[in-house]
Amino acid sequence: MSETIITVKDLTRKFGDFTAVDAISFDVKKGEIFGFLGANGAGKTTAMRILCGLLSPTSGQAEVCGFDVYHQSEQIKLNIGYMSQKFSLFDDLTVWENISFYAGIYKMSKQEIKIAGESLLEQLELTKYRNRLIKSLPLGWKQKLSFSIAIIHKPKVVFLDEPTGGVDPITRRAFWDMIYKASSEGITIFVTTHYLDEAEYCDRISMMVKGRIAGLGTPAELKTRFKAKNMYDVFLKLARGTDNA
Amino acid sequence: MQPFIKADEITKTYGQTLALDRVSFEVNQNEIFGFIGPDGAGKSTLFQIMTTLLIPDSGSGSINELDIAKNYKEIRSIIGYMPGRFSLYQDLTVAENLKFYANIFGTTIKANYELIKNIYDLLEPFSKRKAGDLSGGMKQKLALCCALIHQPKALFLDEPTTGVDPVSRTEFWDNLTQIKHLGIPIVVSTPYMDEAIRCDRVALIHKGRILKMDTPQKIIAEFSATVLSLSNIDKHQAREAIKNLEGIESIFAFGDSLHITVSKDNSSIIDNLRSTLSSIIPDYKLSEITPDFEDCFLQLMKEEQNV
Numbered sequence: 001m002s003e004t005i006i007t008v009k010d011l012t013r014k015f016g017d018f019t020a021v022d023a024i025s026f027d028v029k030k031g032e033i034f035g036f037l038g039a040n041g042a043g044k045t046t047a048m049r050i051l052c053g054l055l056s057p058t059s060g061q062a063e064v065c066g067f068d069v070y071h072q073s074e075q076i077k078l079n080i081g082y083m084s085q086k087f088s089l090f091d092d093l094t095v096w097e098n099i100s101f102y103a104g105i106y107k108m109s110k111q112e113i114k115i116a117g118e119s120l121l122e123q124l125e126l127t128k129y130r131n132r133l134i135k136s137l138p139l140g141w142k143q144k145l146s147f148s149i150a151i152i153h154k155p156k157v158v159f160l161d162e163p164t165g166g167v168d169p170i171t172r173r174a175f176w177d178m179i180y181k182a183s184s185e186g187i188t189i190f191v192t193t194h195y196l197d198e199a200e201y202c203d204r205i206s207m208m209v210k211g212r213i214a215g216l217g218t219p220a221e222l223k224t225r226f227k228a229k230n231m232y233d234v235f236l237k238l239a240r241g242t243d244n245a
Numbered sequence: 246m247q248p249f250i251k252a253d254e255i256t257k258t259y260g261q262t263l264a265l266d267r268v269s270f271e272v273n274q275n276e277i278f279g280f281i282g283p284d285g286a287g288k289s290t291l292f293q294i295m296t297t298l299l300i301p302d303s304g305s306g307s308i309n310e311l312d313i314a315k316n317y318k319e320i321r322s323i324i325g326y327m328p329g330r331f332s333l334y335q336d337l338t339v340a341e342n343l344k345f346y347a348n349i350f351g352t353t354i355k356a357n358y359e360l361i362k363n364i365y366d367l368l369e370p371f372s373k374r375k376a377g378d379l380s381g382g383m384k385q386k387l388a389l390c391c392a393l394i395h396q397p398k399a400l401f402l403d404e405p406t407t408g409v410d411p412v413s414r415t416e417f418w419d420n421l422t423q424i425k426h427l428g429i430p431i432v433v434s435t436p437y438m439d440e441a442i443r444c445d446r447v448a449l450i451h452k453g454r455i456l457k458m459d460t461p462q463k464i465i466a467e468f469s470a471t472v473l474s475l476s477n478i479d480k481h482q483a484r485e486a487i488k489n490l491e492g493i494e495s496i497f498a499f500g501d502s503l504h505i506t507v508s509k510d511n512s513s514i515i516d517n518l519r520s521t522l523s524s525i526i527p528d529y530k531l532s533e534i535t536p537d538f539e540d541c542f543l544q545l546m547k548e549e550q551n552v
Contacts, residue, residue, distance in 0.1 A: 041380025
């Protein structure tokens with residue numbers, strides 16, 4: 001059986017009286033594209049912050065890349081990548097400055113940064129734009145660059161928080177080509193999205209409702225289980241409780 | 246009837262960047278008019294100009310016959326505007342935000358409660374919660390209430406559903422339809438193609454230019470090619486097998502299937518497609534479908550890139 005990268009068991013997080021994450025359990029395998037879906041306010045961000053080592057759980061267990069979220073959050077941070085639409089690159093730094101800044105945070109040596117950075121620029125065909133300020137680049141480029149930087153240190157897993165929000169349909173599809181490529185190179189992808197066609201591109205999906213995981217499986221399994229013709233129907237049935245299956 | 250909202254040849258540049266290129270449109274009283282386009286297309290700039298927050302380089306516009314340059318003060322008091330970025334006071338509660346907006350416009354919540362009732366009922370249980378602690382869908386509902394509290398004559402909503410989950414998006418659009426029926430025209434922008442169909446008319450906007458403007462039904466009907474849906478396949482394998490076949494204009498992933506665009510006069514292309522597929526993926530399913538809005542947008546963007 002393939003290696004497990006994320007193990008979550010009965011993970012719970014409370015804020016005062018409010019239980020944001022309520023005893024969730026799941027595993028994510030190496031190289032898997034795992035879609036983390038749910039309504040606004042269902043607890044996705046809280047769960048994701050715990051797994052990234054940014055927030056302690058109230059109870060339950062979770063391990064990411066073999067490290068415990070309670071005591072080894074610093075090791076977790078070094079072994080994962082993170083990208084969101086809201087927090088990505090520094091507008092007032094150049095392409096190359098952003099690359100070397102992030103790679104430096106991940107404790108890559110100068111030599112490693114040079115090699116990995118040059119190869120990244122080459123793959124994205126951005127070599128001649130290395131000294132351009134980020135703010136002068138089109139959004140689609142920024143998004144691809146931001147993803148490539150999030151995996152420059154070859155993390156075991158990368159967390160993508162709504163990476164394609166607001167992007168045009170062609171760029172969105174090009175972005176998913178990059179996700180597939182990273183996944184085929186063995187990087188595990190943990191992704192949230194509000195585009196339900198993108199949910200279909202994942203190997204497995206977890207659907208969170210009110211702090212709990214209400215559905216977990218491949219897109220085909222979920223559609224069969226909830227007698228739904230597409231992922232929107234699955235989402236509707238789970239998120240609005242029109243079906244108690 | 247004179248259109249309620251009018252824009253004529255509006256152009257705006259930021260340094261070297263042409264943000265809006267001679268954009269013209271008209272919106273009637275009983276319409277939801279949608280600007281559909283990706284981030285960076287110029288939607289927000291256009292909204293800021295129409296709501297008198299930004300001055301265009303050239304061109305003109307009016308709302309209820311008030312000029313956006315000369316009569317900006319009057320316009321501000323008769324429109325409701327929801328900016329793209331959540332801009333309510335995060336540290337005030339739901340009820341406090343609403344009261345604040347009512348006060349600014351010299352009115353009260355009570356006087357206008359009927360207009361927001363349907364939406365506010367859903368927010369009521371959280372009235373004492375700080376706006377910053379609301380979920381994305383709830384924040385948008387509150388922002389809509391605040392934009393409506395002074396009974397505006399027109400609404401401008403800039404990407405009101407970005408980052409909102411799909412079911413909350415559907416509910417938000419149900420609210421917009423109700424508001425429209427009260428006689429308030431709505432200009433709304435969205436990056437979600439599936440929301441286009443809920444507008445009365447749409448303008449597809451890309452790189453500051455309107456590529457097409459019509460009812461969504463007509464835009465779909467005028468789609469100049471045939472769209473085939475290919476399912477029950479390994480998408481990667483299928484794409485590799487067919488991508489170089491003659492006559493195929495585009496292949497795009499749509500959920501669990503591929504949408505393949507071919508020209509109208511196509512029987513030999515489809516025969517060829519079928520025979521190629523059956524030799525490697527015997528269980529494939531291929532059928533002609535009515536294109537959806539995203540197909541149309543993808544096609545238009547591709548044509549743009551080829552020009």
